[in-house]
Amino acid sequence: KLKNLQELYLRDNQISVLPEELLALANLQKLALGENLLNSVPPFIGNFQHLEALDLFSNKLTALPVEIGELRKLKKLDLNWNELQELPSTICNMTEMRLLFLERNQLRSLPDSIGNLDKIKEIHLYDNQLADLPESFGKMQEIKELNLSKNNLKYLPESIGTLLNLRNLNISENKLRKLPKLSELTSLEILDISNNKLSTIKNELNRLENLTELNLSINVISTFTIDPETLPELKRLDLELNRIHVIPSAIFRLPALEYLNLSRNEIERVEKGISQLKNLSKLFLNDNRIY
Numbered sequence: 001k002l003k004n005l006q007e008l009y010l011r012d013n014q015i016s017v018l019p020e021e022l023l024a025l026a027n028l029q030k031l032a033l034g035e036n037l038l039n040s041v042p043p044f045i046g047n048f049q050h051l052e053a054l055d056l057f058s059n060k061l062t063a064l065p066v067e068i069g070e071l072r073k074l075k076k077l078d079l080n081w082n083e084l085q086e087l088p089s090t091i092c093n094m095t096e097m098r099l100l101f102l103e104r105n106q107l108r109s110l111p112d113s114i115g116n117l118d119k120i121k122e123i124h125l126y127d128n129q130l131a132d133l134p135e136s137f138g139k140m141q142e143i144k145e146l147n148l149s150k151n152n153l154k155y156l157p158e159s160i161g162t163l164l165n166l167r168n169l170n171i172s173e174n175k176l177r178k179l180p181k182l183s184e185l186t187s188l189e190i191l192d193i194s195n196n197k198l199s200t201i202k203n204e205l206n207r208l209e210n211l212t213e214l215n216l217s218i219n220v221i222s223t224f225t226i227d228p229e230t231l232p233e234l235k236r237l238d239l240e241l242n243r244i245h246v247i248p249s250a251i252f253r254l255p256a257l258e259y260l261n262l263s264r265n266e267i268e269r270v271e272k273g274i275s276q277l278k279n280l281s282k283l284f285l286n287d288n289r290i291y
Helices: 020-024 043-047 066-070 089-093 112-116 135-139 158-162 249-253 272-276
Strands: 007-009 030-032 053-055 076-078 099-101 122-124 145-147 168-170 190-192 200-202 213-215 223-225 236-238 259-261 282-284
Touching (some): 020 043, 066 089, 112 135, 135 158, 249 272
Parallel strands (some): 030 053, 053 076, 122 145, 145 168, 200 223, 236 259, 259 282
């Protein structure tokens, strides 16, 4: 009966139904079922009380049973590449969760109490249909990586600005017209806000003292205001395809800047102040109006 079996790997098969015989494996800690043909998960999944990692990547799941919330020891859940439209609220009971992968599904919303996952380190929600986020996101104080790229977000909850341990935030390919205050995110190292609808940056990004990469390409930015002294580690700044007419002088005072992309804007001249960028090694000014 394999009562001592702790890890079972069944990825990349033709499994369409999970047999109840699996219940005999009461001590399972890791179950890998990715790249199969599952269109549902049976309620008995909640019986695996020792499970710490569950891989359901690339199946045909449209829903999850409420019983999945009984996996109180689960630390990693991979649901990438399925067809989920919603999550059961019981998923918020899995308070030992560290890694949650939900990329390439059809989620339109998240449970209001998602913030109960307060030990989580990473959440990946790339390529869904989310229109908003619960304010409870602010309770996830241990999160380090958050990927919300390619959704339908028009705004972010203010609580996003309280995630003090966040290091990597990707909110590209959404419909954002403004940003919440992010200046408290002093652990942030990489920030991608490309491909949105931002027209103005007015000091929302100041005080990000550990930020090294900032991507604001493919927006409609015409006003870009920062305090360069509060961005001492910024090495890479991408402002390609915006509506900048004059290079903001504050950019010239970014002490660590190595990469600057201002291609496809409406710039007519390059000011002498650019010579202050002593560490600059790559400068892109293609497709402007420079004469």
